[in-house]
Amino acid sequence: MKLFVINLARRNDRLAQMTRELQRLRLSFETITAIDAEDVSNAFLAQHFTPSGPLGKLPKGDQCCSISHKKCWAAFIGSGAPYATILEDDVRLDPAAASLLGDLRWLPQGIDLLKLEHFGPESQRVLIGARQEIGRGRSIAPILSRHTGAAAYILSRRAALELLTMDRWNVPVDHLLxxxxxxxxxxxxxxxxxLPAIARQEQRATSDIKHWRVADRGLSPALIRREIVRAYYETRLLPRQIAAVLKGTAHLAKVANAELAPENAAPAFYPEAQVLLRQRRLA
Incomplete structure (x- = not known):
């Protein structure tokens, strides 16, 4: 297995921290230089992204972050390894990452994409399917609702090849995955x-893409239309999700790792999770 760390060239502090962390866990890695939003043109980004999509126009920082992941996938394919772990340079890791990422024989065949991270508040619940125990006090389960964030995940060669065949994207990488x-x-x-997760992204106020998101916002008729379209897409699978809960083939589960408690709070549930909980209580 290959392990890649995505790092902005101007953020040597983060690379130093990740180097110390991964050395402590005895995990070797390769650094992939991230695409910097301060250094690329809109014409370059237009080669990789459509003007708009289900989530509206993507901020420049999100586009650059997404292309950085694409660089990782290409490097992974070139390495010849069967699997790769992708980490962003501001992720925190549980000590269990040493054994889990050091030897992937616990990973069942046929799984092409495994999210290692918890994204959101500790109280958040994610809709999952049947669990598979993998030992070491952990399990894995199919994700049946949105659980964004792409700071830590494992993917197979098949998944990487599938992703690299895509021409232009219309959503950021975490939503894509x-x-x-x-x-x-x-x-x-x-x-x-x-489950539970072994990684969590630092929720820093000084995020390198946060200011790009703020700069791209503004109250306007276009924004209102975008939010209406977004609401449609974000609930598109809700009937299927509700049916799975009522049949007993899916349930809401806590993903958070208490040892990686978030620094900043956020809304406790995504909208679809709130609806699913209400439906389950009424069933």
């Missing part, structure tokens, strides 16, 4: 979740 509401490729790859 882990939000089947807006991503057909996520439906195809059928991502799994590690």
């Amino acid at each position: 882990f939000n089947a509401n807006v991503s057909p490729v996520a439906e195809k790859l059928k991502p799994f979740q590690l």
Whole structure:
């Protein structure tokens, strides 16, 4: 297995921290230089992204972050390894990552995409299918609702090749991988979740893409239309999700790892999770 760390060249501090962390865990890695939003043109980004999509126009920082992941996938294919772990340079890892990422023989065959991260507040629940125990006090399960964030995941060569065949994207990388509401490729790859998670992204106020998101916002008729379209896509699979809960083939599960408690709070549930909980209580 190959392990890649995505790092902005101007953020040597983060690379130093990740180097210390991975050395402590005795995990070797290769650094992939991230695409910097301060250094690329809109013409370059237009080669990789459509003008708009289910989530509206993507901020420049999100586009650059997504292309950086694409660089990782290409490097992974070139390495000849059967699997790769992708980490962003501001992720925190549980000590269990040492054994789990050091030897992937625990990973069942046929799983092409495994999310290692918990994204959101500790109280968040994610809709999952049947669990498979993998030992070491952990399990994996198919993700059946949106669980975004792409700071830590494992993918197979098949998944990487599938992703690299895509021409231009219309959603950011975390939605592409882990939000089947807006991503057909996520439906195809059928991502799994590690439970509990072994990774969590630092929720820093100084995020390198946060200011690009703020700069691209503004109240306007276009924004209102975008939010209406987004709401449609984000609930597109809701009937299927509700049916799975009522049949007993899916349930809401906590993903958070108490040892990686979030620094900043966020809404406790995604909208679809709130609806699913209400439906389950009424059933």
